[in-house]
Amino acid sequence: MKRDPVAFLKEDMTELRNNNLEWIIRYLEQGSKPHSVVDGKEVLMLNTNNYLGLATHPKIIQAAIDATKKYGAGAGAVPVIAGSFDLTKQFEEKFAEFKEVEASILCQTGFAVNSGLIPMLVGKPDIVVSDELNHGSIIDGVRLSGAKRIIYKHCDVGDLERQLKEAEKEGPRRICIITDGVFSMDGDIAPLDKIAKVAEDFGAMIFVDDCHGEGVLGSGRGIVAHFKLQGKVHVEGGSMSKGFGVFGGTVAGSRDLIEFCANKSRTYLLSTAHPPGVVAANKASIEVVESEPEHVKRVWEHTNYFKKEVQSMGYNTGNSQTPIIPLIIGNPGKAQELARVLFVEENIYGTPIVFPMVAKELSRIRVQMNALLTKEDLTMALGAIEKVGKKLQII
Ligand SMILES: *Cc1c(COP(=O)(O)O)cnc(C)c1O
Numbered sequence: 001m002k003r004d005p006v007a008f009l010k011e012d013m014t015e016l017r018n019n020n021l022e023w024i025i026r027y028l029e030q031g032s033k034p035h036s037v038v039d040g041k042e043v044l045m046l047n048t049n050n051y052l053g054l055a056t057h058p059k060i061i062q063a064a065i066d067a068t069k070k071y072g073a074g075a076g077a078v079p080v081i082a083g084s085f086d087l088t089k090q091f092e093e094k095f096a097e098f099k100e101v102e103a104s105i106l107c108q109t110g111f112a113v114n115s116g117l118i119p120m121l122v123g124k125p126d127i128v129v130s131d132e133l134n135h136g137s138i139i140d141g142v143r144l145s146g147a148k149r150i151i152y153k154h155c156d157v158g159d160l161e162r163q164l165k166e167a168e169k170e171g172p173r174r175i176c177i178i179t180d181g182v183f184s185m186d187g188d189i190a191p192l193d194k195i196a197k198v199a200e201d202f203g204a205m206i207f208v209d210d211c212h213g214e215g216v217l218g219s220g221r222g223i224v225a226h227f228k229l230q231g232k233v234h235v236e237g238g239s240m241s242k243g244f245g246v247f248g249g250t251v252a253g254s255r256d257l258i259e260f261c262a263n264k265s266r267t268y269l270l271s272t273a274h275p276p277g278v279v280a281a282n283k284a285s286i287e288v289v290e291s292e293p294e295h296v297k298r299v300w301e302h303t304n305y306f307k308k309e310v311q312s313m314g315y316n317t318g319n320s321q322t323p324i325i326p327l328i329i330g331n332p333g334k335a336q337e338l339a340r341v342l343f344v345e346e347n348i349y350g351t352p353i354v355f356p357m358v359a360k361e362l363s364r365i366r367v368q369m370n371a372l373l374t375k376e377d378l379t380m381a382l383g384a385i386e387k388v389g390k391k392l393q394i395i
Helices: 007-018 058-071 086-099 110-121 136-145 157-169 192-202 255-264 266-270 276-291 294-313 332-346 375-391
Strands: 035-038 041-045 103-107 127-131 148-152 175-180 205-209 235-239 249-253 324-330 351-353 363-368
Touching (some): 041 375, 058 276, 086 103, 086 249, 086 276, 103 110, 103 255, 110 136, 110 235, 110 249, 110 255, 136 175, 148 157, 157 192, 175 192, 249 255, 255 266, 332 363
Parallel strands (some): 127 175, 175 205, 205 235
Antiparallel strands (some): 103 249, 235 249, 351 363
16 A cells, blocks of 8 residues: 555644644734734733734834835835835944943844854754753754853853863863843743853853843843843843834844844845835834833733732742743643633633643643733732632642
8 A cells, every 4th residue: 555645744633632732723803912813712812922012002003004105015125135215224323322332133033043144053062051941043053053052050150161171071162151141932031140150160152042031021122131140141142022012033132143144144145135115114113112111111000909819819829030931731632721711701812832842741831921911910910820720729
């Protein structure tokens, strides 16, 4: 009998379903904002990275419309082939000033920064020393680089130092320490101040991926500003798609770094630039963060209140230090069930996070705060989370 070359597609999906590990995509019929319509239902969304609520901010929407009218819908090519927009240059200058660095570059996505740039910064003769909970896109970038990867215990600077000593013995050409700024599944903050000290001792390059710190830490400027480490972190990768509410990846740092990235990062060289509407919206978003500090303030007020309340109900929120507040359940089936009941019975959209995003036994619902939530929204959400948690014997 001839084999079926694609039988594995259905088999693999059946296995995922049977293990409660299937991702279900729901469809939004309105914008990504706390009160939205999802799969035909009015729900409260507690699961977006749009921390400041900027995805639907009127000034940012208007900037996208104006630029689209003036420049059209698409970019036409990769920047190095057929040019970038003057809008992009304006964004990059604005963003560098905001980040308090020499220069910045707008890349396709945060993922593309990691998969395109990391393999150019390090290669076979080098060693990457990487936090054990780093984002999957960092892991992929390091794999593509061919550099040796040494893992250090999560946020453990003592262990980092031990691993750096080991790395040094091997006589690598370069050593690069890579860490998330804010860890996306746990909401804890990398000890970047201590990491920077250790890095200096070993002459190691520091690459921080601050996708979840931007918009939230350091008045929105991210983890480097939070620890006042401007000029001491060699590569700052980020995303315009999270706290800033729009779309795109960023690299911020020295002018040398940015020129290197534009000439070498394969994703920058080989993937089309952003539509002008996106670029203009990104710039408007940074201007809003600077001129309307109330959004950052509100998301922190909500975070402090909500976290205290769920903890007093008995939920395990791990080491959360930011608006990412995991409700760690353990069993993946139970996490899925909590999310399902909250959605179906309580109109609350909170996403279960299971393997491979987190280890199987640390399955959770990841709650994320948003500046646009109101006190009434939070009261409603907390009431439902308590009720369903008790019903399912989680708390
Ligand atoms: C979300 C995320 C990315 C990917 O960013 P995109 O712009 O969505 O591609 C990369 N790294 C980390 C740490 C992230 O949280």
